[in-house]
Amino acid sequence: MPELPEVEQARRVLEHALDRRIVAVDDTDEWVCRPHPPGEIASVLVGGALTAAHRRGKTMWCDTRDPHGDEGPTLGVHLGMGGRIVVTDAEHDQAPRKPEWNRFTVRFDDGGELRLFDKRRLGRVRLDPDVDALGPDAEDITAAELRTRLGRSHAPLKARLLDQKVLSGVGNLLADETLWQARLSPSRPSDELDRTEVNRLHRNLERALQAAIANGGVHTGRIIEHRHPGATCPRCGAPMVHGTVGGRSTWWCEKEQR
DNA sequence: AACAATGTTCAGTC
DNA sequence: GGACTGAACATTGT
Numbered sequence: 001m002p003e004l005p006e007v008e009q010a011r012r013v014l015e016h017a018l019d020r021r022i023v024a025v026d027d028t029d030e031w032v033c034r035p036h037p038p039g040e041i042a043s044v045l046v047g048g049a050l051t052a053a054h055r056r057g058k059t060m061w062c063d064t065r066d067p068h069g070d071e072g073p074t075l076g077v078h079l080g081m082g083g084r085i086v087v088t089d090a091e092h093d094q095a096p097r098k099p100e101w102n103r104f105t106v107r108f109d110d111g112g113e114l115r116l117f118d119k120r121r122l123g124r125v126r127l128d129p130d131v132d133a134l135g136p137d138a139e140d141i142t143a144a145e146l147r148t149r150l151g152r153s154h155a156p157l158k159a160r161l162l163d164q165k166v167l168s169g170v171g172n173l174l175a176d177e178t179l180w181q182a183r184l185s186p187s188r189p190s191d192e193l194d195r196t197e198v199n200r201l202h203r204n205l206e207r208a209l210q211a212a213i214a215n216g217g218v219h220t221g222r223i224i225e226h227r228h229p230g231a232t233c234p235r236c237g238a239p240m241v242h243g244t245v246g247g248r249s250t251w252w253c254e255k256e257q258r
Numbered sequence: 259a260a261c262a263a264t265g266t267t268c269a270g271t272c
Numbered sequence: 273g274g275a276c277t278g279a280a281c282a283t284t285g286t
Contacts (some may be wrong), residue, residue, distance in 0.1 A: 003264060031282070058265075059259080081265050082284090120264060121282045153261050170274065220263065246280065249262075 002079035004169030005212040007058045010228040011086040014053035014060060014077070017087045020108040022046055032116070033125050041127060044072055045106065050114075054258045057134050062142035076129030080122030086115040090121045093101020101243055138169035139209055143202040150198060157193070157201075158186035159246030166193040170205070171250045180233075185257045227251040 002010070006042050025042035026117050027033045034043060047067035054061050059080065064072035077085070083103075089112050104116040104125045135144060149166050150157070161175045172179070179186050182204035184197060193201070212218045222234060231240040233253035241254045 006264080078265080080282095081263070119284065120263085120265095124266085153275070159276085160266095171264050224264095248265095 002058060002081070002083060002254075003171035003174045003212075003218045004058060004209060006173075006217050007055055007079060007169070008213060009217075010079060011053050011055040011060050011083045011097040013063065013087050014050075014114070016089070016165075017108070017114040018053060018062075020082040020110060020112065021049055022106055023109045024105075024107040026102075026107075027125070028091040029121075030101045031121060032118070032123060034115050036126060041125065042077070044127065047074070048072055050075065050106075056131050056137050057164055058171070059129060059131055059134060060169070061129055061131060074129070076124075076126045076131075077116060078124040078129075079116075080118060080119045080120065080124060083116055083118035083123030086113075086117050088112045088115075090124060094235065134164050135166045136168065138167050138174075138205060139141075141167050141202075146202050146205075147193075147195065147198040152191070154189040154191045156187045157184060157190045157247050158250060160190040162246050162248065169209075171218065172206060173218045173221060173224055173227075174212065175248075176227065176251055177218065177223050178205045179257060180223040180252060181208055183256050183258065186250050186252055187243075188258075214229060223251070227234050 020051060022045050025045050026037060027036065027041040028038045029039060049065050050062040051065050052063040057074060060075040061076045064071040064075055090110050101117050101119045102115045103118050103121060103123060107113040112180065116125060135149065151158055153160060158175050161170045182201045184201060208221060212220060226234055226240050232238060233240055233256060236253065236256055238253055238255035240251050242251050
């Protein structure tokens with residue numbers, strides 16, 4: 001489920017893992033921990049602690065402290081398509097339903113654990129991720145900045161919204177929701193939007209983000225339940241149409257979204 | 259069984 | 273080189 005709102009939620013969970021002494025790390029999933037060989041992440045974390053949890057777009061990272069109290073590398077965590085962060089306290093560990101889906105685990109001296117739980121295995125853990133390659137966080141970007149960045153390309157609007165280098169945090173569902181709210185076609189060439197349209201897009205991006213965070217996830221968006229064959233636009237009743245835009249499955253109201 | 263899935267990345271093309 | 277597209281990636285659910 002992870003788009004910006006879900007990742008922000010996960011980041012807050014991560015905060016429960018801060019300032020606890022690390023006694024063991026399971027980094028043996030070579031796919032999830034690539035390019036680090038097994039044991040490499042463990043060797044820099046064991047004996048130290050996580051000291052802060054940050055997020056930009058869908059990427060999270062923790063600052064670390066080594067056993068001597070000096071600053072260590074950052075620990076990057078990405079949830080991929082369906083990952084979750086689980087942090088357990090002391091002995092009160094829920095019966096782990098599918099332990100084989102724990103792709104990365106940090107154990108603390110109090111017996112609790114931090115886990116990346118990810119059945120699809122598209123999540124990722126790595127040291128010192130390049131967060132500066134990401135565009136501004138979708139929550140912070142200004143209308144002016146959005147206009148500049150959209151104006152640099154005539155790729156389809158939705159493809160630009162999904163490009164994490166343009167702005168970070170928007171995923172497939174949030175893109176469809178925002179475009180529907182803003183009454184803009186996903187396939188409009190990005191650089192053809194006029195100032196009024198970019199402002200409308202920006203306003204509705206803010207609204208959609210705010211609503212998703214308040215309501216517990218992007219799946220609570222108004223258009224999401226209408227992304228299926230036979231569905232109609234909840235505003236005008238016209239049939240929802242489906243296609244591929246920016247390489248992703250896309251649903252929109254052809255009548256209203258221009 | 260074939261296909262799609264809320265994400266990223268890499269190879270290939272223009 | 274930059275911009276853009278589509279397939280690949282690992283796995284599960286329909």
